[in-house]
Amino acid sequence: MANSRKSGSASxxxxxxxxxxxxxxxxxxxxxxxxxHRILYLMLLPGLIYFLVFRYGPLYLAQIAFKDFKPxxxxxxxxxxxxxxxxxxxxxxxxxxxxxxxxxxxxxxxIFGLPPAIILALALHETKYLKLGRIVQTVSYLPHFLxxxxxxxxxxxxxxxxxxxxxxTISTFGGDKIAFLxxxxxxxxxxxxxxxxxxxxxxxxxxxxxxxxxxxxxxxAATVDGATRLQxxxxxxxxxxxxxxxxxxxxxxxxxxxxGFGQIFxxxxxxxxxxSDVIDTWVYRQGILGFQFGLATAVGLFKGxxxxxxxxxxxxxxxxxxxxxxY
Amino acid sequence: MKSFLGxxxxxxxxxxxxxxxxxxxxxxxxxxxxxxxxxxxxxLGYKGSPLTLSPFEWKFEAYKQLxxxxxxxxxxxxxxxxxxxxxxxxxxxxxxxAYVLCSKTLPGRNIILTLIIFTFLxxxxxxxxxxxxxxxxxxxxxxxxxxxxxxxxxxxxxxxAFFQGLPESLSEAARIDGANDFQILWKIYLPLSKxxxxxxxxxxxxxxxxxxxxxxxxxxxxxxxxLPVLLRNILxxxxxxxxxxxxxxxxxxxxxxxxxxxxxxxxxxLIIYPWIQRHFTKGxxxxxxxx
Numbered sequence: 247m248a249n250s251r252k253s254g255s256a257s258x259x260x261x262x263x264x265x266x267x268x269x270x271x272x273x274x275x276x277x278x279x280x281x282x283h284r285i286l287y288l289m290l291l292p293g294l295i296y297f298l299v300f301r302y303g304p305l306y307l308a309q310i311a312f313k314d315f316k317p318x319x320x321x322x323x324x325x326x327x328x329x330x331x332x333x334x335x336x337x338x339x340x341x342x343x344x345x346x347x348x349x350x351x352x353x354x355x356x357i358f359g360l361p362p363a364i365i366l367a368l369a370l371h372e373t374k375y376l377k378l379g380r381i382v383q384t385v386s387y388l389p390h391f392l393x394x395x396x397x398x399x400x401x402x403x404x405x406x407x408x409x410x411x412x413x414x415t416i417s418t419f420g421g422d423k424i425a426f427l428x429x430x431x432x433x434x435x436x437x438x439x440x441x442x443x444x445x446x447x448x449x450x451x452x453x454x455x456x457x458x459x460x461x462x463x464x465x466x467a468a469t470v471d472g473a474t475r476l477q478x479x480x481x482x483x484x485x486x487x488x489x490x491x492x493x494x495x496x497x498x499x500x501x502x503x504x505x506g507f508g509q510i511f512x513x514x515x516x517x518x519x520x521x522s523d524v525i526d527t528w529v530y531r532q533g534i535l536g537f538q539f540g541l542a543t544a545v546g547l548f549k550g551x552x553x554x555x556x557x558x559x560x561x562x563x564x565x566x567x568x569x570x571x572x573y
Numbered sequence: 574m575k576s577f578l579g580x581x582x583x584x585x586x587x588x589x590x591x592x593x594x595x596x597x598x599x600x601x602x603x604x605x606x607x608x609x610x611x612x613x614x615x616x617l618g619y620k621g622s623p624l625t626l627s628p629f630e631w632k633f634e635a636y637k638q639l640x641x642x643x644x645x646x647x648x649x650x651x652x653x654x655x656x657x658x659x660x661x662x663x664x665x666x667x668x669x670x671a672y673v674l675c676s677k678t679l680p681g682r683n684i685i686l687t688l689i690i691f692t693f694l695x696x697x698x699x700x701x702x703x704x705x706x707x708x709x710x711x712x713x714x715x716x717x718x719x720x721x722x723x724x725x726x727x728x729x730x731x732x733x734a735f736f737q738g739l740p741e742s743l744s745e746a747a748r749i750d751g752a753n754d755f756q757i758l759w760k761i762y763l764p765l766s767k768x769x770x771x772x773x774x775x776x777x778x779x780x781x782x783x784x785x786x787x788x789x790x791x792x793x794x795x796x797x798x799x800l801p802v803l804l805r806n807i808l809x810x811x812x813x814x815x816x817x818x819x820x821x822x823x824x825x826x827x828x829x830x831x832x833x834x835x836x837x838x839x840x841x842x843l844i845i846y847p848w849i850q851r852h853f854t855k856g857x858x859x860x861x862x863x864x
Contacts, residue, residue, distance in 0.1 A: 403608060546696075
């Protein structure tokens with residue numbers, strides 16, 4: 247930098263200074279900056295290689311969505327077919343069913359999962375028994391860390407038609423036993439219910455933190471003015487966490503096409519495919535098990551594009567409404 | 574309206590309601606777990622409800638039988654191996670990348686960050702990922718379930734947010750003393766980041782220990798079967814003999830064996846969870862929202 251400036255000012259022709267010396271000066275400066283940061287680049291290298299290979303590699307391979315993929319010909323060697331795979335999917339009879347199942351399960355989890363998390367956070371915030379509060383927090387976070395396979399095991403213990411806790415209770419009261427996990431009327435209820443059981447405590451963390459951030463003098467002033475505790479919740483607590491509720495809901499809407507693959511893949515079975523087959527499970531069965539690589543990739547890409555549009559929109563709306571976003 | 578105790582009736586009703594709710598949550602979470610645990614302790618031929626099984630009647634035959642099985646122990650070891658090597662790789666890559674992304678002067682930093690965030694928002698889907706692992710000849714090797722998830726963008730951003738919150742004066746002072754970036758990360762940043770390292774480490778560890786789908790996708794070799802896959806097989810097996818050799822004098826019922834397998838699969842998490850739990854609220858909050 248210093249060098250180039252000196253030679254520029256010493257130059258007889260003012261032209262040289264502006265047209266030649268400056269660009270090389272900029273390149274020099276950049277090279278020097280890069281050299282100065284060489285250790286940082288070295289530290290970045292493993293992560294960069296990871297992202298290029300394992301995150302952008304699949305993006306390159308996703309071109310088979312527009313090809314008639316033949317494993318023998320390879321990704322590059324297969325013939326281009328334009329949007330034929332997408333067309334096949336949109337016109338197929340399972341298209342409507344997959345989209346409906348995905349949205350129903352996803353939206354039900356969102357709607358029925360939100361109130362319990364907020365109520366739990368409010369109760370944790372209101373309790374004067376701090377020890378009880380701490381125990382409830384520890385216990386209610388725990389299921390979040392259990393795998394869906396373990397959850398499936400516990401669901402079997404509770405819901406098994408022969409000797410599960412629920413069915414034994416039902417038959418004690420004279421009711422008919424229900425095969426919850428293979429019953430089309432019940433399976434979605436089980437999906438939503440088990441998701442709530444697993445995630446309510448964890449989701450409450452965000453709301454609890456927002457409650458703890460509310461200025462305590464607001465509560466004190468309200469008490470002085472004679473507000474009941476219910477009134478304080480309604481007029482101080484709820485408005486205080488409104489932004490977080492909006493934010494969380496919007497971001498969940500942004501990932502609405504993820505109905506919970508991990509959960510459904512472990513728990514579903516042939517008898518309940520009609521009510522629980524979602525985009526992701528279908529892609530796995532058709533793509534990997536059924537070798538329809540091109541078609542399944544097209545469906546995956548379709549989901550990816552919709553997901554991208556949704557999350558970007560949700561983030562933008564969240565920034566506008568709640569003043570903050572995900573990224 | 575004040576009562577004798579100086580508390581209004583509303584207040585008492587409210588206390589009963591809110592604390593009652595907390596107790597209700599406690600019961601709803603714990604009863605299913607307790608029930609499953611008791612099923613695993615049931616003596617063979619026990620007729621009553623597992624909920625009323627007295628501790629004097631607990632039998633550990635199911636656990637003994639499972640832990641005496643080669644298949645089961647091998648699956649556990651595979652899961653331990655995947656978790657330990659996976660978390661090590663995760664942490665090294667996440668910490669290094671997060672540190673670099675904190676730089677305010679690195680040429681190209683914005684492009685790199687944008688490229689990374691894009692992968693967070695857009696996923697090419699299952700099949701291209703599968704083809705990549707296949708093309709790299711990783712099928713039926715443990716790296717197939719470790720490498721594709723080597724960095725979670727979410728954890729990366731949480732880590733970065735934490736690093737950005739550290740006082741800049743510390744690293745500047747070290748730089749004046751002649752420390753390079755690697756030394757600053759190692760000697761200054763990491764010792765100050767214990768809560769977040771534990772939190773993210775726990776998230777990664779849970780992910781690996783619980784991973785069920787990737788092994789199904791990439792590991793067909795029975796020798797490489799990790800615990801969640803074996804557990805799923807045991808749970809849905811009509812005939813458990815395929816997975817658990819039961820001898821004629823087997824002292825545990827199929828139900829007990831299944832639930833014992835469930836609890837053995839949970840055990841490591843149950844052990845480390847309370848120890849790390851107090852750290853992670855902070856971590857969750859950091860990642861959730863960005864101004």
